[in-house]
Amino acid sequence: MREQLKALHFNQSGGLRAMAFPQPKLQAPQLPQHLLRTLDCKQGAVRAVRFNADGNYLLSCGSDKSLRLWSVSRGTLLKSYSGHGYEVLDADGSYDNSQLCSCSSDKTVILWDVATGQVVRKLRGHAGKVNCVQFNEEATVMISGSIDGSVRCWDTRSRRPEPIQILDEARDGVSSIKVSEHELLTGSVDGRVRRYDLRMGQMHADFIDSPITCVCFSQDGQCTLSSSLDSTVRLLDKSTGELLGEYTGHKNTGYKLDCCLSNKDTHVLSCSEDGHVYYWDLVEGSLSLKLLVGKAVVQSLSFHPTEPCLLTAMEGHVQVWGAEPEDTVKEEPTETDA
Amino acid sequence: MASDSDSEEDFVTYGTPLEPLDEDEPLRKPIPIQDQTVKDEKGRFKRFHGAFTGGFSAGYFNTVGTKEGWAPSTFLSSRKQKAEKQMARPEDFMDEEDLGEHGIAPREITTTDDFASGRRDQIRDKARAISSLTAPIPGDNVLEDLVAPARTSVGVELLKKMGWKEGQGVGPRMKRKPAKQKTDAGAKVYGLPPKGSEESEEEEDEYVPENVTFAPKDVTPIDFTPKDDLHGLGYRGLNPQQALMGGSGAGHLNLFTMDSDRARSLLGDCGPRNRRSGGVTGQAFGVGAMEEEDADIYHRDALSNYDAVLGGEEPGDGLFGWTAPQQYSRRKKASEKDAAYLGKILEGFTLAANSKDTKTIYPPPTLPRDYRPVHYFRPVLDLASVSPQVALALQASVGHMTQDSQPKGRHQLDSSQRGELLGESSLQGPTSVFDLLDSKDRERLVGMRRAAEGRPSTERTPEDRRAAIVAAGVAAAAARASSQHALASHSLPTATEQTLSVWSSPAARSAHTFKPFEGNAHKQARYDMYISKLKQGDKDPLECSLDPGMTEWERGRERDEFVRAAMLYKPSSSSLSNRFTSAKTEDDGNTVEVPRDQEGDVDDKQAAVKMKMFGKLTRDTFEWHPDKLLCKRFNIPHPYPGSGFVGLPKIKRDKFSVFNFLTLTDSNSAMGGRTEAPSQSVPTAQHGAPKPAEATKRSRWDMTTAASEGKDPLSEFLSVARSEASSLQQGPSGQEATAPTADPPAESKAEQQQKEEEEEEEEEESRPPMDLFKAIFASSSDEKSSSSSEGESEEEEEVGVEQAGPQTLVPPNTGTNPPAPPAPPTPTATPVQQEVKSSPGQSGSAAVPPRGHKPEEEEFGPRLPPPSYPWTERLSSSMSSAKEEKHKKKCKEKHKAKKEHKHKKDKKHKKKHKKHKHKGKQQQQQKKKNKKVEEEGGSSSSDGSADSGSDTDDGPGALSTEELLKRLKTLGGKKM
Structure with a gap:
């Protein structure tokens, strides 16, 4: 086993070359482990919690069919978006904060206008509930993945009711989607992580064998992170598909739980069914922090795009975690606001 | 003008004729204008753009080219391919509508200015005249005319090169003759008579030198001014300018221009004659002092001034070329004159005195009836050396096939061949005597012949010799006949005979026939006729049934087709045909x-x-x-x-490969868990899986078989696990995160039971090889062939109708995975229901939800956690208002009620299944398990009410088999 691990490290060195290595001394304080505030969303179970593009706001997807927009720094509810027919499962904000997209069990994908709260477009076409949705970089396309095994690319520019393209390669439900500049990353219950490279015109399917619950790109775009129902989070090299790291210890056997990377790719984070958020050191693969959130399942988490700030969702609550305790952090938002 | 009956067929029709009015039919209401629509050539509604509808429209409804709008042109430039500088022309932004006839930039073939006729544009002239009148300096565009660019049309230039001058007519120069048509023209002139000046003109004209020729008078082209007023034909209203101011010499106000007059004006030869001398003249003003006559002052219009007959005028009015040609066609001298139009004849040439005879065109020879305009090169073909297929193809391509490569002379043919040529049907039965002979006898004969040949003839008796000769002759004939038969078997005449023999058989009489030419009704009719003729036993059915109006070539082709079709759709197959109906629509989606x-x-x-x-x-x-x-x-x-x-x-x-379906069902069933029964597999496969399964793709079923085959280590683990269960629980090596606090012995018991069940499950899961399934599917029987499929059918029934649409599930357990529960799909459309369903389990016991073994809350793939846990309820209750608590209590009660209901349901299910005499072992076990779990949950929840902490810890404490297996795995990993 140890030899294997060593071999893995060798592999890592190849794959992680391009990553920005942070100063190890600064790592420890940077982990968001202090509870800054808890938002009682009052929208049933919060199915997903997401930062917006700049990290100042958060979106909570409720099982009471509503989508809510909150201010992270103040913890106040800004707007509630209702229009879905069943619980909202995922949401994303556009780069310019002008639009939101959300998907729901009612098989629809909705494009929202942030300011007015109106439904700009309601897109029907999926045959089952829609698990995940993402904007592309310029918010010109919404990509949604559904339990029906298809990924659909919806045009936000035209009024066309049909998707631009349907990616039906998955042989089981699509549980997670990420979009980069020119790539689509999809994780499917058929145990495969598929990466569609638009620029190369290729589709790479990495076989993981266990149903995928969440996929992520690393911040540098060189690696893909995938969590699966065998309670393992794997870091794969994007170009070759080689395993760079494997992170275990948490529990993820039944639920669709999120995983993510920290803002500087230093740590791998994953929800767990035992009420913790697990932090692993990305390179070493060792568990660096086990953050107790509550006693129920931590369903969703989202890492701030630039700062060490974490959102977790457990049942009807959203927790905001920061690297430093409340009083010191309080100054920061004023700085960022200014 | 042409009233001749002969010429009626020469009429040219324009436009679409009106539908003939049916007297009986009630009058249809015309479509009101607002309902009338105009569509363009693509069927889109045409929009009329104008002041009210919004002006310029280019392309796709006010966008360009695409639906989305402008298609940005991409700039690409590389070292190899330098980008060219693109200059957009206005045409790039126009669509066909703009370039069309009525668009802004019509693109048609028109005469360019260079080739335009020199005739002035009347509209432009008028416009110019008006502008000249209104201009500050009247006539200032006279200057413009003077300065006009020297641009003449090609025709004019050519004429000029031939010596023509402007103002002259075209034609041979001629001597001015004193006698003119004036007299008859003048007869019709009413109003003021010609003046003296005219006479003097004529007198001047009479002075003509003998050897001077004049150019013919110029012909002013007829102006076809459209009639845009409501006056009668030929009526011109009073021109106030002319009448009051006594405009340019036009004294007589002639409201009617007579035909001849008009013609003259058209031809322009009336110019000088009509010029009045000036002064006020006209009927309205009486006779002036200057006028000499007073005859026609108070002119009353008479009918005699009008023509009563169309075209009654004599043909001297120079309208040749403008009216119907018949009345001039009688002029024979015209042909002589025609030559003179050549104008200046080249030096050294004179006009021919008598014209050349017109070329007589003889009609083409009538073709013989059986002439075929296609020439075939008869391939010199040795049929023996070529494979029969090639020979057949060759012969088919040749069409009417000659029987042999080298056509034989008449005398070389034997009687049967000749008969064939004559179209006689060959006699049925043995072709030669030889065929009747026994093989032994034949051998004997041959042997005799050889012996006869080998022996010198001296020994023979005449009888012998004769017999030998007869035998040889018979043999030769037989050989020839057989060879001929072999040769001719492919050829058409024999084919026709074959078809004849086949179709005239009594079996074919009643048979329903195929219709090979159903697309072409006439052809099918002919074919039917041919078939019926065949049935009647007609000798040459083809000739009778073919359309005599067709060309020989077409007939030949059709003949071949019919024969071939008749051969193909023989009555033997047509007896089958009445069992099938022909498809209404063509299904080419094979x-x-x-x-x-x-x-x-x-x-x-x-x-x-x-x-x-x-x-x-x-x-x-x-x-x-x-x-x-x-x-x-x-x-x-x-x-x-x-x-x-x-x-x-x-x-x-x-599409219709059996194995496509087989694999399809496999993969589908893999997707749908193990819940497929063979009877249902095909329909679900059809609607459930949009994309067909790959033939070679291994499905998860196969994986399970593979896993079960290689399961030995796993079962070993399990047995190890059984022994080590307690120790494991006390110190689970890998996941110490949640330590079980509930009493271990009870749990271990439960677990053991579970494990046993698991094992049994697994045993049941072990699938027979694919061949068995293929056999089952192929036989398409609904019988359950093995016990393994029974479990499925149980579940299948449970899931039943809900299984629709491409639903996805947790994949069934593989070798690496802990055995996942059989996951019957729940309808995706009822998540709320799921929640409600799932919540009782949570309220009952916290241990249940994460395990996901309860069938009612099973979902596909990773599930969503339940909305809330009991402890949070308490937590939130502490924080939230009492009102909320009440609500939750209500919910709880509801859930409880639901739970009870469910129990009942389960029981019902059980009963039902028993009734159905299914073993349903697995399911029952599951139910037992569920029951147990629920009981457990109930007890624990009661515990949980006592202390909050142990409640949730119960969850992981009541270890799921999955977790156990995982631990085992880690154990195994460590061992490895």
Whole structure:
């Protein structure tokens, strides 16, 4: 086993070359482990919690069919978006904060206008509930993945009711989607992580064998992170598909739980069914922090795009975690606001 | 003008004729204007653009080219290919509508200015005249005319080169003759008579030198001014300018221009004569002092001034070329004059005195009836040396086939061949005496012949010799006949005979026939006739049934087709045909599209995953074509610019291959858990899986078999686990995160039971090989062939109708995975229900939800956690208001009620299944388990009410088999 691990490290060195290595001394304080505030969303179970593009706001997807927009720094509810027919499962904000997209069990994908709260477009076409949705970089396309095994690319520019393209390669439900500049990353219950490279015109399917619950790109775009129902989070090299790291210890056997990377790719984070958020050191693969959130399942988490700030969702609550305790952090938002 | 009956067929019709009015039919209401629509050539509603509808429209409804609007042109420039500078012309932004006849830039073939006739544009002239009148300096555009660019049309230039001058007529120069047509023209002139000046003119004209020729008078072209007023024909209203101011010499106000007058004006030869001398004249003003006559002052219009007959005028009015030609066609001298139009004759040439005879055109010879305009090169073909197929093809291509490569002379043919040529049907039965002989006898005969040949003839008796000769002759004839038969068997005449013999058989009489030419009704009718003739036993059915109006070539082709069709659709098959109805629509979708590239073997990958050898082994790379628009939206150049499709490349596969369906059901059932019964598999496969399964793709079923085959280590683990269960629970090595606090012995018991069940499950899960399924599916019987399928059918029934649409499930357990529960799909449309359903379990016991063994809350793939847990209820209750608590209590009560209901339901299910005499072992076990769990949950919840902490810890404490297995795995890993 140890030899294997060593071999893995060798592999890592190849794959992680391009990553920005942070100063190890600064790592420890940077982990968001202090509870800054808890938002009682009052929208049933919060199915997903997401930062917006700049990290100042958060979106909570409720099982009471509503989508809510909150201010992270103040913890106040800004707007509630209702229009879905069943619980909202995922949401994303556009780069310019002008639009939101959300998907729901009612098989629809909705494009929202942030300011007015109106439904700009309601897109029907999926045959089952829609698990995940993402904007592309310029918010010109919404990509949604559904339990029906298809990924659909919806045009936000035209009024066309049909998707631009349907990616039906998955042989089981699509549980997670990420979009980069020119790539689509999809994780499917058929145990495969598929990466569609638009620029190369290729589709790479990495076989993981266990149903995928969440996929992520690393911040540098060189690696893909995938969590699966065998309670393992794997870091794969994007170009070759080689395993760079494997992170275990948490529990993820039944639920669709999120995983993510920290803002500087230093740590791998994953929800767990035992009420913790697990932090692993990305390179070493060792568990660096086990953050107790509550006693129920931590369903969703989202890492701030630039700062060490974490959102977790457990049942009807959203927790905001920061690297430093409340009083010191309080100054920061004023700085960022200014 | 032409009233001749002969000429009626020369009429040219324009436009669409009106529908003939039916007297009986009630008058249809005309469509009101607001309902009338105009469509353009593409069927779109045409929009009339104008002041009210909004002006310029280009392309796609006020956008350009595309639906989305402007298609931005991409700038591409590389070292190899330098970008060319693109200059957009206005035409680039126009569509066909703009370039059309009525568009802003019509594109038609028109005469350019260079070739335009020199005739002035009347409209422009008028406009110019008006502008000249209104201009500050009247006549200032006279100057313009003077300065007009010297541009004459080609015709004019050519004429000028031939010596023509402007103002002259075209034609041979002629001597001015004193006698003119004036007299008869003048007869019709009313109003003021010609003046003296005219006479003097004529007198002047009479002074003509003998040898001077004049150019003919210029012909002013007839002006076809459209009649745009409401006056009668030929009526011209009073021109106030002319009448009051006594305009340019036009004294007589002639409201009617007579035909001849008009003609003259058209021809322009009336110019000088009509010029009045000036002064006020006209009927209205009486006779002036200057006038000499007073005859016609008070002119009353008489009918005699009008023509009563159309075309009654004599043909001297120079209208040749403008009216119907018949009345002039009688003029024979015209032909003589025609030559004179050549004008200036080249030096050294004179006009021919008598014209050449017109070329007589003889009608083409009438073709013989059986002439075929196709020449075939008869291939010199040795049929023996070529394969029969080739020979057949060759003969078919030749059509009317000659029987032999070298046509024999008449005398070389034997009687049967000649008979064949004559179209006689050959006699049925043995062709020669030889055929009647026994083989032994034949051998004997041959032997005798050989002996006769070998022996000198001296010994023979005449009888012998004769017999030998007879035998030889018979043999030769037989040989020839057989060879001939072999040769002719492919040829058409024999084919016709064959068809004749087949179709005239009594079996064919009643048989329903195929209709090979159903597309062409006439052809089918002819074919039917041919068939009926065949049935009657007609000798030459083809000739009678073919259309005599067709060309010989067509007939020949059709003849071949009919014979071939008759051969193909023989009555033997037509007896079958009445069992089938012909398809109404053509079904050419015999193929389905299948992804070209297929993923590699799953087993290998699983092995690789087990060994953590990610990389090449687990990666498949496919060519994938994104949509053009997607690339555009992503701001990425399309990777395959010329690609015509989207997605993974696909190939056509035969749709109706049995094995397609087999694998389809496999994969589908894999997707749907193990819940497929063979009887249902095909329909669900058809609607459930939009893309067909790959033939070679291993499904998860196969994996389970593979896993069960290689399950031995796993079962070993299980047995180990059984022994070590307690120790494991006390100190679970890997996951110490949640320590079980509930009493271990009870739990271990439960677990053991569970494990046992698990094992049994697994035993049941072990599948028979694929062949068995194929056999089952192939036989299409609903019988359950093995016990393994029974469990499925149980579940199948439970799931039943809900299974619709492409639903996805937790994949069934594989070798690496802990045995996942059989996951019957629940309808995706009822998540709320699921929640409600799932919540009682939570309220009952916290241990249940994470395990996901309860069938009622099973979902596909990773599930969503339940909305809330009991402890949070308490937590929130502490925080939230009492009102909320009440609500939750209500909910709880509801859930309880539901739970009870469910119990009842379960019981019902059980009863039902017993009734159905299904074993349902697995399910029952599951139910037992569920019951137990629920009981457990109930007890624990009661515990939980006592202390909050132990409640949730119960969850992981009541260890799921999955977790146990995982631990085992880690154990195994460590051992390894």
